[in-house]
Structure formats: C-alpha cells, structure tokens
Amino acid sequence: MRLRAFFVRIAFLSLSIAGVVEVGRAQAPTAWTITGARVADGTGADLHKANVRVVGDTIVAIGQEPPQAGDRTVDGTGLVLAPGFIDVHNHSTDGLATDPEAPSQIAQGITTLLVGPDGSSPKSIADYLAARRASPATVNVATMVGHATVRQQVMGDDYRRAATSSEVEQMATLVDRAMREGAMGLSSGLEYIVGSYATTDEVVELAKVAARHGGVYISHIRDEADLTMDAVRETIAIGERAGLPAQITHIKLGTVGVWGKANEVVALVEAARARGVDVTADAYPYLAWQSNLKVLVPNKQYKDPASVKEALDDVGGGKNIQFTRLARFPQYVGKRLSEAAAAEGVSEVEFFIRIADDEVGIIGHTMAEPDLRAFYQQPWVMVASDGGVANNHPRGAGTFPRVLGRLVREQGWLTLPEAIRKMTSLPAARLGLSDRGRIAPGARADLVLFDPSTIIDRSTFEQPRALPEGVRMLWVNGVLVWRDGAATQERPGRVLTR
Numbered sequence: 001m002r003l004r005a006f007f008v009r010i011a012f013l014s015l016s017i018a019g020v021v022e023v024g025r026a027q028a029p030t031a032w033t034i035t036g037a038r039v040a041d042g043t044g045a046d047l048h049k050a051n052v053r054v055v056g057d058t059i060v061a062i063g064q065e066p067p068q069a070g071d072r073t074v075d076g077t078g079l080v081l082a083p084g085f086i087d088v089h090n091h092s093t094d095g096l097a098t099d100p101e102a103p104s105q106i107a108q109g110i111t112t113l114l115v116g117p118d119g120s121s122p123k124s125i126a127d128y129l130a131a132r133r134a135s136p137a138t139v140n141v142a143t144m145v146g147h148a149t150v151r152q153q154v155m156g157d158d159y160r161r162a163a164t165s166s167e168v169e170q171m172a173t174l175v176d177r178a179m180r181e182g183a184m185g186l187s188s189g190l191e192y193i194v195g196s197y198a199t200t201d202e203v204v205e206l207a208k209v210a211a212r213h214g215g216v217y218i219s220h221i222r223d224e225a226d227l228t229m230d231a232v233r234e235t236i237a238i239g240e241r242a243g244l245p246a247q248i249t250h251i252k253l254g255t256v257g258v259w260g261k262a263n264e265v266v267a268l269v270e271a272a273r274a275r276g277v278d279v280t281a282d283a284y285p286y287l288a289w290q291s292n293l294k295v296l297v298p299n300k301q302y303k304d305p306a307s308v309k310e311a312l313d314d315v316g317g318g319k320n321i322q323f324t325r326l327a328r329f330p331q332y333v334g335k336r337l338s339e340a341a342a343a344e345g346v347s348e349v350e351f352f353i354r355i356a357d358d359e360v361g362i363i364g365h366t367m368a369e370p371d372l373r374a375f376y377q378q379p380w381v382m383v384a385s386d387g388g389v390a391n392n393h394p395r396g397a398g399t400f401p402r403v404l405g406r407l408v409r410e411q412g413w414l415t416l417p418e419a420i421r422k423m424t425s426l427p428a429a430r431l432g433l434s435d436r437g438r439i440a441p442g443a444r445a446d447l448v449l450f451d452p453s454t455i456i457d458r459s460t461f462e463q464p465r466a467l468p469e470g471v472r473m474l475w476v477n478g479v480l481v482w483r484d485g486a487a488t489q490e491r492p493g494r495v496l497t498r
Helices: 002-018 125-134 147-155 165-181 200-212 228-242 262-274 305-314 337-344 348-355 369-376 395-410 416-423 425-431
Strands: 031-039 048-055 058-063 072-075 080-083 085-087 110-115 140-143 185-189 216-220 246-248 279-283 289-292 321-326 360-364 381-383 447-450 471-476 479-483
Touching: 031 447, 080 416, 085 395, 085 425, 110 471, 125 140, 125 165, 147 165, 147 185, 147 200, 165 200, 185 200, 200 216, 200 228, 216 228, 228 246, 228 262, 228 279, 262 279, 262 369, 279 369, 279 425, 305 348, 321 337, 337 348, 381 395, 381 416, 381 425, 395 416, 416 425
Parallel strands: 031 072, 031 080, 085 110, 110 140, 185 216, 216 246, 246 279, 279 381
Antiparallel strands: 031 048, 048 058, 080 447, 289 360, 321 360, 447 471, 471 479
16 A cells, blocks of 8 residues: 555656646636727716726636736737627527537627527537536526426327426426526417417416526517517416516517517517516617528418418518528528529429428518617617527627627617617526626626727628627637637636526
8 A cells, every 4th residue: 555655656747847736736726808899888877988907717806906926917908808799699509519618609799698598408408518618618508498498398298289388397307407407487489380279378387397496588489470469469468477587589570560669569579668667678680580491380280272371471471581591402591482482483382382391491581671770779788699600590690799899880760888788687697697797896707809990790691600800819718719800719617506
C-alpha cells in the first residue's frame, strides 16, 4: 500500500510539473473588463457609457473604474453592450446535439434557447437535459414539456378524439414528472394534428400541473387565421383557469380575412391583463410563417377540392405558399405552389391534393406589416425566432439582428433600449431566470457587444442560413464564444431549470 501511494504521489507531481494540476493553488477565474461601451442594461432604461467587469461567470461591477491588473480588456467605444439575447421559441432541440457550436444562433447574439415548443418536446426531459449537460453547446438551453408529446405517449395513434378522464390523468402524471425533471412549463400546438383534437379542459388540467411547479404555458394557439380571436380567448382562459402565466407564441394574423385586426387582438389581451391574467406574447420580425402543408386546411379535408380552394383563397392563393420540403418533387423546393402547379399543368387545388399525403414543409407569405408593427409595439410582446440551428426560414439566422437593424435603426418602430428589453429581461422574467437578462452586479455574464450602426440580418428566403453582421463579441457564462465573425470553439452553455 505504501509503494502504491508513493507511485500515485509521483504521478500527481508529474502532472503538476506539466501544468495540468496546480498543487495548493486554485486557478484564478478569468476576468474581463469591457470599457467605453454604451450599456443597455436590459430594463429599457436609457443607454449609458460605463465599464463592465466580469469575473468568472458573474458581472461584478459597472461604473467608471479602470481595468484591474490581469484583466482581459476590450475597448467597446462606439459599441453597445447588452445582456445576451434569450430566444423563448427555438427549434434546436436536436440541433444542439448535431451542431453544438450553433453559429447561426451565437452570430445573432443569442445566449439562451428555450426548446420544446409547439407541443413537441423530448419524451424524457431528464434524459435530454442529461445529454445537454454531458455535451454542452455554446449556448444555454432550457426546455418545455410538450402537450402533443405526452398526449401521443398516452393515446398512441388513437389521438383523433377527446381524451378520457383516465387518459388526462396519465398525461398529468407525465407532465408532473417532466416538471420535476427540469421543464420550464407546458407548450402546446393546438393548430397541429395531435394537439388539435384536445379539448380546452384537457389542456387546462395539464397546465394546472405545470402551475404547481411554477411553470409557464406557451401556446401555438388553435388558429392564427380567421378564428384567431377565439383562439386568443382560449389561451387566455387556459392561463386564467389553470392559474399560471400564459404566452401566445409567434403572435400573428395569418390570413387575408383578419388582416388589419391586430388592435382587436391587443384589446383582448389588454382586457385580460387588466383583470389580473398574466398573458404575454412573442413575435418574429417577418411577414411569413413556416409550417407544414396540412396546417392550411383547418377542417382537415385535405382531399376535398372545395376545402382546399377555400384554404388557398384564404391566404391569397398559391403564389403565397413556398415549399421548403417536397420529397417527391424536389425541383420545386424554394418555388411557390402556383409555380409548381403551372409547371405540372394542373390547377393549384389539384397539385395540393396530389401532395396532401406527403410530408410537405411550407413558408406562408401571408401576413401584413401594419399588424406586425402593432404587435411589436406592445410592451408585453417579446422577440423570439421560431427558428434554430439549420432552419430553412431566414428567421433561424436573422431574427435578433433584423429587429435591431431594420425595426429599430431603419424603421424606428422601437427604441433600442426597448428592443433590448424585449430580447432580455422580458423573456428572462417570463421563464423565471432571475440571474439573466440584465446587466447588473451579481447577474450571470451572458453579454453581447454589437455595433448599432451596422448590425443587420443577411438571411433571405433564397439563402436562409446566411449569417448576420454586427455582433462583435459574445460571452456565455463569462466565456467568449464569438469574436469578429467567428466562433471561438468554446462551449460553456449550461442547462437552465427553474
């Protein structure tokens, strides 16, 4: 035993000499001081020039003090320093495993992603979060538990009906487990096939479970077209009856018949908030949405010519529907439905019916700018992408710079401090992330340094993955992950739970 101890000690000392282990002295945490930048603290307050000092993963000082000896110093003159952006609707659930560097996300200034949206999440929240801890990404990640995911776990393929009370109890057990394992709340996609058959009462019962754990309810509501008002009322009712915060995700008016009615939606939400219902929304800065072909036909009669014609008329015709995935006709990916139908020598309705049974991805160019502006100017609407790693909609690589470059700088819809608030402290508060979303002593050092005069999106519908410009540096938990157009190869992202 003495001989073994001798060799162990010799090995340990050898590592010390090699610099792998320092005997008797802990390595000092990295310290940064960003000097001279205009600070947007995330609260919506006016920008002010200050030096910000970070030690390890924490902001320790904000003021005029010069850097201390040994600090890594960054000159922020002419730039804006803000909290890292928090994306509360992100589809990188699998993408963080396949592309953990996530350049399309960090190039935007995003430091935290909320995945598991639209009712679809990992089946096991515990396993998913364990995998993210074992193999960190550049960004922090949190997840929702999906209503459709638990619904299909309980009902299998027999989901085209209302659930029984016993089935709802089984779903509630799964939601409870997911919340205990670290989910931030319940997401739903009531316009999508699995969730669409659920009653309001079913969703309320599951939302009550999330409420007991301090969770939030975030919903792709039941209709974003002609029945939007009813769908908004349902979302408000779910939050009110279940007693938890509710969020309308990617709030929009997606068909011709409801264009110009944003003020009616706003009035519904404002009335609910006035009586104490905690309801908010998020939006992406584009006039086009991304989904599957079937979502166009609310009555699910995908082979009925009259239903299909009504659906296409509702969105202004096939010229407004662009294909992103079309396995049997790959030559039409990127083309409009009207173009594909003409090339095939058939009507738009006939071509729709021909591909109705396929897995078809689409982008719908069916929204009006005045409605988007009306939503963005509400103080309770935050910025979110509905994008993610390897996304084929330009929002996946462009959302946050687009807001700062186009909606703030070019169009003046929002002030810069207010836009930053919608990207930082507002989503942080919604998710209960008390130590993120602000630049304040004691907050986690998720920070983005950008040039307000040049920041802009470069992704388009033709080149949806083109990276934006203007983000100079990005820190996640005090570690630099992006610098002047390139990732640093560091992966300091953490799993965030309530």
